[in-house]
Amino acid sequence: MNFKIAIVGASLMAFSGIVAMGCGNACEDAVKAESDKLASCPTPPKAVTTTTSGAATTCTDAAGTLLTCQAKAFSAAPCDCIGGGDITKCTPAQGKTFTDAFMACK
Numbered sequence: 001m002n003f004k005i006a007i008v009g010a011s012l013m014a015f016s017g018i019v020a021m022g023c024g025n026a027c028e029d030a031v032k033a034e035s036d037k038l039a040s041c042p043t044p045p046k047a048v049t050t051t052t053s054g055a056a057t058t059c060t061d062a063a064g065t066l067l068t069c070q071a072k073a074f075s076a077a078p079c080d081c082i083g084g085g086d087i088t089k090c091t092p093a094q095g096k097t098f099t100d101a102f103m104a105c106k
Contacts, residue, residue, distance in 0.1 A: 041084025
């Protein structure tokens with residue numbers, strides 16, 4: 001059970017980071033892919049926005065590549081494993097597949 005909670009936490013933190021960073025085409029596309037995935041889930045989590053001060057973050061090629069990879073892993077995961085459904089229905093195998101794909105992004 002704690003493994004499943006950790007997966008949802010990691011997913012939401014990653015999603016929040018992408019939302020905060022959403023600039024440039026690749027980054028914006030990654031944000032849209034994750035937003036679309038969550039919107040398609042039975043119970044999408046509420047988005048939490050944060051504000052920061054200082055210079056805006058630029059979407060570099062490296063950041064765009066990383067975010068695109070993470071968005072693909074996120075979009076391929078079942079809603080139950082990313083906080084958009086019933087976390088108790090996310091099997092360990094599904095959770096591991098998502099976590100492995102997400103963490104393999106570089």
